[in-house]
Amino acid sequence: MDKPAELDSATGTGTSTPSEPNEPWIPTPETDVPAPPPDGGLNAWIQVMGSWCVLFCTFGLVNTFGVYQTYYEHTLATSSSSDISWVGSIQGSLLLCGTLVSGPLFDAGYFRHLLYSGLFLIIFGQFITSLCTQFWQIVLAQGICIGLGCGAVFGPCTAVIAQYFSSRRALASGLVSMGSPIAGIVLPIVFSDLQPKIGAPWATRVIAFILLGISVIPLAFLRTRLPPAKHHRALIDTSAFRDASFTTFTVGGLFAFMALYIPFFYIELFTIDHRLAPDGFSASYMVTLMNAGSVLGRIIPPYVSDKTRQPALVMAASTLASCVLAFAWLGIRDSLAGTAAFAVLYGAVSGGVVGMQSAATFSLTRDMGRVGTRLGMVCFVAGAAMLIGTPIAGVILGGRGGGPGGGGPPPRWIGLIGFSADLLLVATALLFATVWLVLKAERGGKSVSG
Numbered sequence: 001m002d003k004p005a006e007l008d009s010a011t012g013t014g015t016s017t018p019s020e021p022n023e024p025w026i027p028t029p030e031t032d033v034p035a036p037p038p039d040g041g042l043n044a045w046i047q048v049m050g051s052w053c054v055l056f057c058t059f060g061l062v063n064t065f066g067v068y069q070t071y072y073e074h075t076l077a078t079s080s081s082s083d084i085s086w087v088g089s090i091q092g093s094l095l096l097c098g099t100l101v102s103g104p105l106f107d108a109g110y111f112r113h114l115l116y117s118g119l120f121l122i123i124f125g126q127f128i129t130s131l132c133t134q135f136w137q138i139v140l141a142q143g144i145c146i147g148l149g150c151g152a153v154f155g156p157c158t159a160v161i162a163q164y165f166s167s168r169r170a171l172a173s174g175l176v177s178m179g180s181p182i183a184g185i186v187l188p189i190v191f192s193d194l195q196p197k198i199g200a201p202w203a204t205r206v207i208a209f210i211l212l213g214i215s216v217i218p219l220a221f222l223r224t225r226l227p228p229a230k231h232h233r234a235l236i237d238t239s240a241f242r243d244a245s246f247t248t249f250t251v252g253g254l255f256a257f258m259a260l261y262i263p264f265f266y267i268e269l270f271t272i273d274h275r276l277a278p279d280g281f282s283a284s285y286m287v288t289l290m291n292a293g294s295v296l297g298r299i300i301p302p303y304v305s306d307k308t309r310q311p312a313l314v315m316a317a318s319t320l321a322s323c324v325l326a327f328a329w330l331g332i333r334d335s336l337a338g339t340a341a342f343a344v345l346y347g348a349v350s351g352g353v354v355g356m357q358s359a360a361t362f363s364l365t366r367d368m369g370r371v372g373t374r375l376g377m378v379c380f381v382a383g384a385a386m387l388i389g390t391p392i393a394g395v396i397l398g399g400r401g402g403g404p405g406g407g408g409p410p411p412r413w414i415g416l417i418g419f420s421a422d423l424l425l426v427a428t429a430l431l432f433a434t435v436w437l438v439l440k441a442e443r444g445g446k447s448v449s450g
Contacts, residue, residue, distance in 0.1 A: 060183020082394030096383025098151015103376025109228025121149025174302025184291025252430030297351020318352030
């Protein structure tokens with residue numbers, strides 16, 4: 001009688017053993033089914049730490065652009081608010097749109113190549129930004145070079161978490177996304193405190209050295225767990241758009257990301273223009289407060305999502321709260337305390353939108369072999385929205401934002417804020433529609449998505 005199959009200790013796959021010494025050994029074919037995610041353990045949490053560092057160096061820079069927006073308003077006399085906001089919007093757009101290419105490359109096994117090249121472009125672009133003196137140079141260095149680097153690493157370092165976590169995936173993704181607001185707290189303070197003392201070029205170089213030091217951690221520890229996909233996938237998975245919930249979710253993300261970063265880019269300028277900051281209070285602290293609030297948005301919504309198993313619902317609720325606060329911003333005129341409270345609260349709820357986007361995308365994707373491509377598609381749409389959202393807001397604002405020597409008509413803050421609030425209202429409706437479609441499909445016993 002043959003002995004039962006034994007498990008290989010290294011791979012966990014089955015191998016047969018002969019029942020008699022003279023019988024030939026015939027290996028049983030190895031299974032292609034990967035082991036389930038460990039959902040914890042030292043190696044998994046190290047990946048969270050490494051991905052946190054990547055988010056610090058990518059989305060963290062986008063969250064920091066508010067201080068550069070105000071600085072450029074005062075130093076680039078011939079550039080309007082809308083012109084300057086193109087720099088930050090290009091950076092953020094390439095970060096998200098780049099995942100359309102980096103996602104399939106991640107699926108194909110090029111994770112380490114993307115990591116090295118992306119972090120190099122980010123650090124190189126930050127150093128070159130410190131040498132720029134003209135607007136077009138800033139666009140190339142801070143907008144395009146850094147943006148391309150961010151796009152190369154953001155999607156893959158988000159998708160790698162899905163290989164290590166299942167039931168605690170939203171929590172892990174939320175912890176990773178905390179790297180963004182932490183950078184948004186630290187880096188604006190670094191720039192604002194150093195710029196008057198050593199000048200903007202050296203303040204920018206100090207930030208570049210900080211990014212260089214932090215980049216050592218992901219380069220040393222980040223690794224994928226699953227082998228590359230056997231079949232190279234197209235940049236776009238057309239089957240995803242045959243699913244109504246995925247399509248509605250993607251369009252909802254478009255409207256959300258058109259509006260989401262308008263307060264981040266303009267809150268400091270709003271504070272200066274309304275003369276809210278007393279002596280000794282830097283208006284850049286509003287950007288810091290907004291990012292400090294965003295830390296809560298990266299912890300609480302993922303925790304709720306893991307308990308409810310409904311990341312799309314949590315993202316929709318966070319978008320609704322962002323919409324309510326955007327409308328409340330319309331009522332703030334001459335109150336420093338009110339503006340500070342808005343900054344903290346908006347940072348918290350908008351952090352839930354950004355932090356839950358990846359987890360919601362994962363929940364709408366059953367085939368983890370396609371998660372990189374699907375995430376790239378969602379982020380590309382969000383990036384396209386981010387590209388045009390803040391510049392349109394700058395056109396609506398008009399004027400010179402209260403900058404010295406600006407002249408022209410007064411800025412239209414009600415128009416800018418109303419534009420942001422209306423976009424978030426549309427996004428809220430679409431994201432709640434996504435939740436309804438998912439629940440309807442589950443009740444009907446259908447697959448949510450491929």
